[in-house]
Amino acid sequence: MIQLSKNAMFHVHTYRCKHATGTDREYIERAIELGADEIWFTDHAPYPGDKIGKRMLYADLPEYVETMKALKKEYAREIDLKIGLEMEYLPSYDSYIKSVRRSGDFDVLMLGEHFYERADGSVYFAKEELGDDIMNERFGMCEGMVAGIKTGCFDVVAHPDRIFRNCRNWTPEMAELSQRIIDAVRGTDIYLEQNYSSTIKKDHYWTEFWDMVPKDVHVLKGLDAHKVEALMKLDFEFKATH
Numbered sequence: 615m616i617q618l619s620k621n622a623m624f625h626v627h628t629y630r631c632k633h634a635t636g637t638d639r640e641y642i643e644r645a646i647e648l649g650a651d652e653i654w655f656t657d658h659a660p661y662p663g664d665k666i667g668k669r670m671l672y673a674d675l676p677e678y679v680e681t682m683k684a685l686k687k688e689y690a691r692e693i694d695l696k697i698g699l700e701m702e703y704l705p706s707y708d709s710y711i712k713s714v715r716r717s718g719d720f721d722v723l724m725l726g727e728h729f730y731e732r733a734d735g736s737v738y739f740a741k742e743e744l745g746d747d748i749m750n751e752r753f754g755m756c757e758g759m760v761a762g763i764k765t766g767c768f769d770v771v772a773h774p775d776r777i778f779r780n781c782r783n784w785t786p787e788m789a790e791l792s793q794r795i796i797d798a799v800r801g802t803d804i805y806l807e808q809n810y811s812s813t814i815k816k817d818h819y820w821t822e823f824w825d826m827v828p829k830d831v832h833v834l835k836g837l838d839a840h841k842v843e844a845l846m847k848l849d850f851e852f853k854a855t856h
């Protein structure tokens with residue numbers, strides 16, 4: 615089970631995923647400046663073949679690990695740098711995901727189900743693709759997330775409530791899907807992540823979800839920083855924007 619310090623900065627991306635800015639050093643130095651004693655890098659994992667956009671290139675993965683290991687050593691006196699990845703669970707990549715876990719290179723693997731794989735192998739991620747079938751897609755996201763949790767490869771589930779992005783009002787169906795996610799992590803060492811960046815987006819963070827989470831489920835707070843300025847102390851209660 616991973617352990618976060620009280621002054622940890624958790625869930626930080628790098629430029630490698632192609633939708634984050636700043637150098638690795640800029641993030642580290644800013645975190646130190648803000649009084650953090652840990653920085654947890656969890657950039658978006660690549661997939662062999664690079665068919666999924668806005669992700670690190672598969673060829674860049676060894677460089678990411680080596681650079682992070684070198685920076686960890688270099689900054690060891692000032693901050694504890696943790697090396698991680700955020701990845702979707704896509705059944706086609708099951709053995710790849712398991713090999714990433716087995717590599718031993720990562721302090722944390724986070725399940726970030728931004729899209730899921732349909733039975734026909736296609737992946738959903740565009741808002742425009744939703745059409746009228748929003749709950750069907752939510753169901754698919756939930757199934758993908760639960761399957762990912764059950765692999766035992768992940769330490770944290772990033773923004774579990776984000777599968778309801780763009781839903782307007784809380785419904786019994788949403789509660790039912792939420793319960794499945796909560797049941798999947800209950801009794802395990804896996805954390806659910808309250809995601810700060812979701813709170814500043816409309817309909818991405820659902821207090822209704824968090825109200826359902828029992829006390830014996832592990833919860834942590836993450837930044838989801840894609841720029842250096844997004845680093846901050848998360849010592850406050852999150853609120854939803856609907």
Ligand SMILES: [Zn+2]
Binds near residue numbers: 631
């Ligand atoms: Zn991202």
Ligand SMILES: [Zn+2]
Binds near residue numbers: 838
């Ligand atoms: Zn993220």
